[in-house]
Amino acid sequence: MKHFHLLMVALTLGLFLYQAIVVFVGEKANPSPMLRRAMHVCYALLLVSGLYMFTVWYQFMAPWAWAKLVLFIVAVSATAKAARPSTTPAQAKFGMLLATIAYVAILVLAVKKPLGLL
Numbered sequence: 001m002k003h004f005h006l007l008m009v010a011l012t013l014g015l016f017l018y019q020a021i022v023v024f025v026g027e028k029a030n031p032s033p034m035l036r037r038a039m040h041v042c043y044a045l046l047l048v049s050g051l052y053m054f055t056v057w058y059q060f061m062a063p064w065a066w067a068k069l070v071l072f073i074v075a076v077s078a079t080a081k082a083a084r085p086s087t088t089p090a091q092a093k094f095g096m097l098l099a100t101i102a103y104v105a106i107l108v109l110a111v112k113k114p115l116g117l118l
């Protein structure tokens with residue numbers, strides 16, 4: 001399950017980086033239907049695998065996993081808002097910057113696991 005989670009981490013971050021580059025080089029922000037579908041599948045599988053380990057393995061006893069969950073919601077919603085057709089290029093860049101900060105924080109939490117009880 002952990003390896004599956006890590007595979008989804010790699011795919012999600014890869015697709016996110018691609019979208020962030022597209023936004024920052026100034027091309028249109030809203031992704032193609034193909035990319036949109038791929039991101040939905042990756043988000044869902046990443047969340048399910050993370051929640052499985054959090055609930056079944058850790059029985060909710062991992063404060064860093066709560067923080068990861070909240071930051072993941074922040075990152076996904078910032079990316080989704082950046083990808084709306086009605087969003088201006090400046091707003092899209094800010095959204096992607098916010099999502100990048102959230103992903104970096106998630107990676108720090110994933111590696112350091114502060115206050116982990118298990």
Ligand code: HEM
Pocket residue numbers: 002005006009012046047049050051053054058065066068069072103106107110111
């Ligand atoms: C983009 C989002 C995410 C990234 C980049 C990420 C990254 C990682 C990484 C790198 C690990 C391996 C840690 C290790 O081997 O020590 C991991 C494990 C784990 N992740 Fe995530 N994760 C993400 C989302 C989530 C979410 C949403 C949850 C749900 C709360 C979650 C819960 C967990 C749990 C419980 C583990 C197991 C840790 C262990 O037993 O060592 N992750 N994650």
